[in-house]
Amino acid sequence: MRINTDQIKGHSNEAIGKVKETVGEVVGNKELEIKGAIQKNIGIVQSKVGDVKSAITKKQ
Template sequence: MSSITDKVKGLANEAVGNVKQVAGRALDKPELEAEGLAQEAKGEGQQALGKGKDAVKKVVDKF
C-alpha cells in the first residue's frame, strides 16, 4: 500500500472507532466501546505506518 492509502485507511478506522466508542457508551455496551478503542488504535498504527513510509521515501529520494 502507498503511504497515502495507509493514512486514509487509518483516518477511516479512527473515525469508525470513535463512533463505536460513543455508541458503546450511549448504549451501555462495553464490548462495543472496547471494539472502538481497538479500531481507533489500529487506525493510529496505519497512519504511523504511512508517515514512516513518507519519511523513508524522502530519505531515499535524496540519494
C-alpha cells in the first residue's frame, strides 16, 4: 500500500493537534486545547481523504 501526501499530512496534523490539545489541557489553556482539537480533527479528515484517493487509484 502506497501512502499519499494527504495521508502523511493528515497523520501529521492529527499528531500535532493531539499534542496541542493535551498541552492546553495540562496547562489550563482552553484556546490551545480547542485549536489542538480542531487541528486533530482536520488531520483525521485529511487522512481519510487520502485513504479514499488511494482506494480510487488502486481500482484504476
